Amino acid sequence: xxxxxxxxxxxxxxxxxxxxxxxxxxxxxxxxxxxxxxxxxxxxxxxxxxxxxxxxxxxxxxxxxxxxxxxxxxxxxxxxxxxxxxxxxxxxxxxxxxxxxxxxxxxxxxxxxxxxxxxxxxxxxxxxxxxxxxxxxxxxxx
Numbered sequence: 020x021x022x023x024x025x026x027x028x029x030x031x032x033x034x035x036x037x038x039x040x041x042x043x044x045x046x047x048x049x050x051x052x053x054x055x056x057x058x059x060x061x062x063x064x065x066x067x068x069x070x071x072x073x074x075x076x077x078x079x080x081x082x083x084x085x086x087x088x089x090x091x092x093x094x095x096x097x098x099x100x101x102x103x104x105x106x107x108x109x110x111x112x113x114x115x116x117x118x119x120x121x122x123x124x125x126x127x128x129x130x131x132x133x134x135x136x137x138x139x140x141x142x143x144x145x146x147x148x149x150x151x152x153x154x155x156x157x158x159x160x161x
Contacts, residue, residue: 097122103129
């Protein structure tokens with residue numbers, strides 16, 4: 020009985036060693052496969068590849084599509100000293116403005132009217148001042 024148990028133990032030991040050996044071989048093959056996939060595919064990364072094709076005459080269509088905002092590298096705010104209606108615009112959206120170029124004309128009729136009123140008020144004030152500075156006459160003293 021003891022000999023049968025020892026024979027059975029020997030068989031089981033051999034089977035266990037066979038399984039370990041097969042498992043080790045499978046593990047080595049699996050590691051080699053993973054290595055070749057990750058490192059073997061990138062061998063030709065630095066190489067230049069050329070593709071040859073026959074030349075055909077035809078229309079070449081190239082297009083670029085994008086979305087976003089386009090901003091100017093230089094932007095200047097136009098701040099007039101007076102407000103009013105514009106009756107002339109000398110530039111279009113996107114035009115380049117040079118120094119001294121006339122950009123806008125503001126309707127000056129309101130301002131010219133205000134200047135006339137101010138000149139009239141000034142003349143009236145000068146007349147009043149002259150009247151105040153005159154020496155009094157006999158009628159004023161009575």
